[in-house]
Amino acid sequence: MHDEIINLIKTTTDLNSLRIQLNNYHQRDLAESFRLLDEDQQEKVYALFSNEELADIFSYLDAEDVSEITETISEEKLASIIQEMEPDDAADLLAEYSDDRVEMIYQFIDEDTKEEISELLEYEENTAGALMNSNYLVIEQGKDIKDLMKKLVKEAPDLESINTTFVVDANNQLLGTIPLKKVIMAKAPCPVESIMNPNFKAVNVDTPIEDAVNIVKNYDIFDLPVLESGQLKGIITIDDAMDTVVEEAEEDYAKLAGLTEAEEITESTFTSVKKRIPWLAFLLIMDLFVAVVISQYDYLFALDKMTVFVFFQPIILGLAGNFGTQSLAITIRKITDHEFDYRHRILKHLIKETALGLAMGLLLGGLALIFAVAFLYFNGQAWVDIWPIALVVALSVFASLTVSALFAALLPILLYKMKMDPAVASGPVITTIIDVLGVVIYLSLATVLVYNTLI
Amino acid sequence: MHDEIINLIKTTTDLNSLRIQLNNYHQRDLAESFRLLDEDQQEKVYALFSNEELADIFSYLDAEDVSEITETISEEKLASIIQEMEPDDAADLLAEYSDDRVEMIYQFIDEDTKEEISELLEYEENTAGALMNSNYLVIEQGKDIKDLMKKLVKEAPDLESINTTFVVDANNQLLGTIPLKKVIMAKAPCPVESIMNPNFKAVNVDTPIEDAVNIVKNYDIFDLPVLESGQLKGIITIDDAMDTVVEEAEEDYAKLAGLTEAEEITESTFTSVKKRIPWLAFLLIMDLFVAVVISQYDYLFALDKMTVFVFFQPIILGLAGNFGTQSLAITIRKITDHEFDYRHRILKHLIKETALGLAMGLLLGGLALIFAVAFLYFNGQAWVDIWPIALVVALSVFASLTVSALFAALLPILLYKMKMDPAVASGPVITTIIDVLGVVIYLSLATVLVYNTLI
Structure with a gap:
């Protein structure tokens, strides 16, 4: 088109x-x-x-x-x-x-x-005050539905939304809301207060935008009033809230992928580089740290029989990193949904993630054991070597998955409780921290269970 | 509360x-x-x-x-x-x-x-027909605005949405839509056709739900008509569309994290295991394949001087994998936004991602070179060894980032054009494929530039 x-x-x-x-x-x-x-x-x-x-x-x-x-x-x-x-x-x-x-x-x-x-x-960016518009139908208490209808017909052409009429007192304090449906059904004489809903949902001008759009979404509110000391200052319409809700979801998505911000199709390569490089540069430094950690185990690789551990290293790092990303994604999503505003749910979540880590560790550790034995057998390893090596791989998968689940669930909740953006603990950060833990578990087990029996 | x-x-x-x-x-x-x-x-x-x-x-x-x-x-x-x-x-x-x-x-x-x-x-799941509701205000052509007002007052209590009136002919063919604002402003006598909008947006009962909610979102439509052979069958309201749009975003988010589906807070550990294990089990098999690939280079690790390459391996895999995830996330997002329905944009996107890969490869390759030299120096390596090793690391970063960007952008577009779900190429899949490519590039360069000069 x-x-x-x-x-x-x-x-x-x-x-x-x-x-x-x-x-x-x-x-x-x-x-x-x-x-x-x-x-x-x-x-x-x-x-x-x-x-x-x-x-x-x-x-x-x-x-x-x-x-x-x-x-x-x-x-x-x-x-x-x-x-x-x-x-x-x-x-x-x-x-x-x-x-x-x-x-x-x-x-x-x-x-x-x-x-x-x-x-x-x-109003500060990312507050309800910055998203609201001041284009709504308002009527003072004491007026009749007839006055309201007159006002409605007169102002409708210029209004963005006529779905809701807001009833205020002489000080512009919001008293209630009237859905248009009720206006149409009402018969004069009928004071506006008698058909208004006094139990309306509202937010303050400094309410975070995320919370405001969540209210619109969860309560199916078409025009959410925004107040300052009880006075009506503006409304957030459902279509504006929808755009924002989508933007928020895209931000979370971008952060999980290790981008500082969502990318636009029209932007230049240079702008994209600026959005992508921060996490990757950070990652490079973290990976260098991983290299330092691995180099502490260089005595391992000096033995010919130990080089086989190099082959399996990506399994440990890959599984633990990806499982951590799963736990991270679930945790961030629950934080966004305000699930952790109840303390008992935090504990429940951490217990569940740990249980998941143990269960997945057993399952995938078992699979890894079978695969490692098969790999080593076809690679011509002697049977006497196969079992200890495969055991190290399986145990490392088990241990690193358990640690990874707990860690990826705990870190973002800690950040959230410390009033920091939990998505700072984005995918790349979690995976490199887990890389370090995984490598230490893996190479330590290799040292204890295999290397020490050889020398 | x-x-x-x-x-x-x-x-x-x-x-x-x-x-x-x-x-x-x-x-x-x-x-x-x-x-x-x-x-x-x-x-x-x-x-x-x-x-x-x-x-x-x-x-x-x-x-x-x-x-x-x-x-x-x-x-x-x-x-x-x-x-x-x-x-x-x-x-x-x-x-x-x-x-x-x-x-x-x-x-x-x-x-x-x-x-x-x-x-x-x-109606099939995930089509507009399955999301629509049949609770709307409809009026036949030829009627006057007075009739419409009467109908509105009578039916309003039972209607979910009165924002839009739909004008149909005797065969229930949709002719136009009237926003409530215009109904309120109109003065009888006034045939309903004279104030209706004949250029309305509509979808068919079999339109994918994603496309339908995108129309609601992009065009700020409060009641989207759903047709079957031109006949009005139902409407999709903006609040229902909003819930769906959020669900869709959560699905994409879950898939990027390698989950088959978003998780609920109430579900059992067993259900979560079922959602998380498919990709991880797949990953394990892929990683075993990575192990086979690395084992092809076992001659490398037999030489004492070559074990240093083990230390840097996570840098290559980590950077390429994460950069690939970034490109993947951007590409999936653009597919969801229907950006690639224009052929010239696909080419533009692929060229841009490749350019990004080259630019990021140069930047991060350069950084990696500096870091590797420093690492090797403090690790007590002789200067004669430092440069070739650091060069292998830097070149591998450069090459694997370039390959990774192109690959992560191309694969989901290919899937989409083959009418498959592009999110099948989720984070874990892309990263392991890139792992294989990265390892081959890295260990081959190590063989050519270092190993072959030593033997």
């Missing part, structure tokens, strides 16, 4: 007919297509739409993408478009531009919009 | 007062708390609520969880509750019970509900 739109823009010379044809497409498809146009084509298309239409089209893209495709637009026109945007989107977009450009844009923005935007910018 | 509710249930003996107090909590909090009660307590509480109230409370839990906490309820009462549920939730719940129990429940369900449920059960 995007190819279709781009083609239309490239080939249609009659601007009037182009406009009519573009109107058959959804704004989001137009927005996506504009990302793929060159500057001249963008300029040509933008001239076709009113500022309000452009604001609407841009609302379907991330602020980052919008800042990219609006490079060709003059600051004056940009200011007019920004005035038509939702204040939260406008604030996000302005954060993407250079300080110089923002200053120039600000010259053309009226005072009301400026105030609305700067109010939103005051 | 759940502790509070559980405490109330345990300590309050006056049932009337308990009911009043429980009514102050949100249904979802009640549902969550019921999961933590024992059977006797559950029975006590369930007696307090009407079937309709229980259906409402249960609607906030997964079907799996509901089946767990309804074990104590008789089939007759369960049937009455199920009749009050949304048909899609009812169908999901019935799928959780044993065939015997379903048969007994069915005896108490009326024909209309049975038909609605069995219609939904006909």
Whole structure:
């Protein structure tokens, strides 16, 4: 479809007919297509739409993408478009531009919009305050449902969401919420308080965004009120919450893979290198430490008969590392779901992970024993050597899996309880720590059970 | 809060007062708390609520969880509750019970509900048809906005969503959608067609669920119509789509960690073992293959001077494996976002990943060179040996990163284009394949650049 739109823009010379044809497409498809146009084509298309239409089209893209495709637009026109945007989107977009450009844009923005935007910018990133918008239907207590209907009809065109009406007192303290369904069913005369829900869910402006979107998701709330000292300051709509919930999931996913941030398709190789190198550089240093640990066992490899332990080393490291990543992923997911806000669940989780480590250690250790015996037999090893070597492999798998499970479950919970981001303990970190533990277990067992019987 | 509710249930003996107090909590909090009660307590509480109230409370839990906490309820009462549920939730719940129990429940369900449920059960799992619900406002063309308002007021109490009215012709073919905002603003007389949007987004009953929820997310659609040969069959609401989108993200996350499925907090250790062991057992076999590959180079380790290569092996495998996981995660994410439905983007992606591999290979290879030289120097190696060994390490890092990036990007795209689940190429699979490639590159270079100069 995007190819279709781009083609239309490239080939249609009659601007009037182009406009009519573009109107058959959804704004989001137009927005996506504009990302793929060159500057001249963008300029040509933008001239076709009113500022309000452009604001609407841009609302379907991330602020980052919008800042990219609006490079060709003059600051004056940009200011007019920004005035038509939702204040939260406008604030996000302005954060993407250079300080110089923002200053120039600000010259053309009226005072009301400026105030609305700067109010939103005051709230810290990743709080409910920064995600909320101020575009909702509010009514004072004491009014009748008739007044509400009048207000609704009058304000509806400009409102993003009419699903919920918020009832406040003279001090803007939120008293209750009325779903639109109840408004429609009510018959005048009927004071608004009599149909409002006084047991509404709400968050504060400084509630972490994660918690706010979790409430929207778990309680199926379409418009979540955001309060400051009980006063209604804004709402978080379910569609904005959905975008955020997806972003949060992508962040967790990226961190598990050892990326500092999710990557965009449009970004340069240089930007990607910056996102990928931190963990890998850290990993290199950690692996060097693993090398130092292994070198402590160099007496082992001086014996010809011991080189066989080199072959099995990837088994120990591979299994323990991957099992650790599994435990880590499960633990991080449960932290995100707030499962560990109850103390007894932490203990339960740790016991379960350890039990899992023991069970998986027995199963995979048993399998490893069989495989190692077969491998050594076909490799021409004498039977007298086979059993102790295979035993070292099996015991190491068992021990390293158990240690790995406990460790990968404990570390992120500790970080969380210390108010740090548990995802710092990302996949690469856990696996290298487990590498060190695994190597020590493996080579120590090899020393005790095999090397010491040979010398 | 759940502790509070559980405490109330345990300590309050006056049932009337308990009911009043429980009514102050949100249904979802009640549902969550019921999961933590024992059977006797559950029975006590369930007696307090009407079937309709229980259906409402249960609607906030997964079907799996509901089946767990309804074990104590008789089939007759369960049937009455199920009749009050949304048909899609009812169908999901019935799928959780044993065939015997379903048969007994069915005896108490009326024909209309049975038909609605069995219609939904006909659609394959993971299609839009299976997620949709049949609870929406529909109006025939030719009617006036006045008729629509009347219908709206009459049907609103029973409807899940009144955000969108669907306009159909006499054959139930969907002609357009009207957002509630426009209904409220319209003034009679006004035929419904004149305010409907004929360019609506819709999906088919057999559209994969992933694609359907992506449309809801990307286009901010509150009620997505689901069609069969153009006829309106149901809608997907944004709150249901949100739950699904989160589930999908969790599946991807689980697969990256090498889990066959996301784990639940309530499940037994045995169930978790079943979810975790497939990839690890596969990994063990793959690692045994790595052992076979390494054993082909056993002549290397027979020489005393060559044991130093054992120390550095985890660096090569660790870096290449983790870099591969990064590329894999990015590629899977882009596949999920349908970025690769355009052929030119595949090529662009592969070129970029290869460029990234080269860039990261140069950077990390350079770092590895410095670290290896330092390590060997402090380990007392002679200068004449240091450079060739460090060079092998650096070159191996460079080569294995490049190969790893290309491979981790190419494999999932190939799977996707072959209509297979790209996430089959999960973290553990990619890393072991890269392990094999890395070991071959590393030990071959060691043979050519060091071993051959020594013998």
